[in-house]
Amino acid sequence: MATASAPESSLLSLLYRSYPTAISPDATELDLAHATPKIFPHSSYSDAEKADVKQWLDDIRGLTTALGKGDQHVTDTILGNINQHLSTRTTLLGTKPSIADIAAYAVLGPVVEGWDAEKRTGEKGYHYIVRHVDFVQNGSLFALQIPDEEKVAIDLDDIRFVPKAADPKEEKERKKKEKAEALTAGQEKTLVVGQTKGKKEKDAVHEAPETTAEEAPAASKRDKEKKEKKEKKEKQPKAPAAPAAPPSPSLIDLRVGHILRAVNHPNADSLYVSTIDCGDAPGSDNTSVDEATGKTVRTVCSGLNGLVPLEEMQNRKVVVVCNLKPVTMRGIKSAAMVLAASPKVAEGEDSHAGPVELASPPADAPAGERVFFEGWSTGEPEKQLNPKKKVWETFQPGFTTTDSLEVAFDSTQVPILQGGESSTTPAAGAVGKLVTKSGGVVTVKTLKGATVR
Structure with missing residues (x-):
């Protein structure tokens, strides 16, 4: 059974066991918003990171409330936000550990334990939440003292679907490369036509199919329409740019x-x-x-x-x-x-x-x-x-x-x-x-x- 079956008491117990020098065993309540520097004294945290920790703790409390009320819509929304956030981060702060990661584990652990393989790692599964739970309970960065029998059982080989996040930089470079290749191909085609035109122009005249007397008027009409269409297109003036609205x-x-x-x-x-x-x-x-x-x-x-x-x-x-x-x-x-x-x-x-x-x-x-x-x-x-x-x-x-x-x-x-x-x-x-x-x-x-x- 996961450590977090009862989030508040389990979290307190987990912190006492794991960080005895930072968390007093006599404490009955925790000031979670200010616990991170005590638990991880070797890391420094900016004011923005401290604010992020506080907000993640608020989210986790919201998830706890939604789970208790059985509010599936709010639960799914928060889980989706956490999963998306962790898709590009190792911890909730990016790479630094915080009390928010441990609090999230205390709530998410039993939730993940109840998911089947499809919900964990299927095409619409919460891959990154599962990865985060496994990382927090086993990672040396957190060094949590959790007996093996209390950890969430996660089979790292049972991956039903591997999501591939699009890298904006790579996508931009790919489009740039394709555009350059298309431009180069167009230039090479023009060059080849130019080189062969003079040499084969005479042969091309002889190779062209003959136009019969019956087809001549229709062909002449098509040529005339094509020419008029081309001239009309070339002579069409460009629309003037709309004037910028004055600042107001x-x-x-x-x-x-x-x-x-x-x-x-x-x-x-x-x-x-x-x-x-x-x-x-x-x-x-x-x-x-x-x-x-x-x-x-x-x-x-x-x-x-x-x-x-x-x-x-x-x-x-x-x-x-x-x-x-x-x-x-x-x-x-x-x-x-x-x-x-x-x-x-x-x-x-x-x-x-x-x-x-x-x-x-x-x-x-x-x-x-x-x-x-x-x-x-x-x-x-x-x-x-x-x-x-x-x-x-x-x-x-x-x-x-x-x-x-x-x-x-x-x-x-x-x-x-x-x-x-x-x-x-x-x-x-x-x-x-x-x-x-x-x-x-x-x-x-x-x-x-x-x-x-």
Whole structure:
């Protein structure tokens, strides 16, 4: 039987046995988030790696909860994420050991033990999770003290399907090579034709089939049509390139959103999962149909848990950013972002400590109504912002609140808009209020001079 049949108690027992100098046998609870440096003192960990460990521990707790509730959808989602992550890594951090690997083993061990060979290493199996479990329980990197009879039995020779991950670099080189070979072949063909043309032109004339009197008119017509088609194709002018849209916050798709309901994220303590009507047409990308209301909605994850009370996230109007690239946050795909204000902080300070207030449009504004900054209403938002162009990152520093508690855009905070004669700042002024298409103003409760994102 695997060590992790009861994850919490088994994990404690396993750590006591394996790392007696790092884990006190008198401890009844573990601060897992800070246990890694004690257990692996010869490895150093950056702040980013420590944060990754904490988040993986959250995921593993989420998996434990899902397994306990028998929630197969959440279980499959988390297992898929872990398996994909491990497909290019030896440990959850890449190559360094951490408490997250051991905690994962404590939960995944008995799960893997119950899988048949097809689920372990079949075409749709969790190959990398199985490999990780075997590595953690046997690897000298972790040096876990587990009796052989308690280890998960894994037959390393029973591989039903060998997945081959595509290497992006190799794929690029392959396509480049094929293109070069095709180009070379084309040049060689042209060269051969050129070399033989003069020598065999006379013979070619004699070898050509004769055209009868009956076939001559049809052949002449075909030649004429071919010539006209070629001339028409050659004379067709190229379409002029579309002019680039001027830099403007109007490229960002801001809309009124109606939060139908919000719940705690099952796998992350800092996130809410909201069901929001953004006015999308049925069947639009990144939407679904809400079973309770029949409305077309988006699922949105927001890091507001602990900053905005959950009851304030129910049945209310908000402003949403609808053309950011969707991202998967702890196993749930998020297709928009809720705008909220928080005090500006000095560089290096915690920008998520609060207080946080939601940007609120008028309560009677319909879901999907366009929202824009005064003076920046011209132009249509892009369907989806290209992350490489960093449109959101460019203009967000100008999102602020006024002394009148109105959400506004301060163009002086956006360097790209400060260019003398080339500046596109409206003549009306540097600061424009955030308004709905029908004229309502977006406001916050109390925060003045805040940052909005």
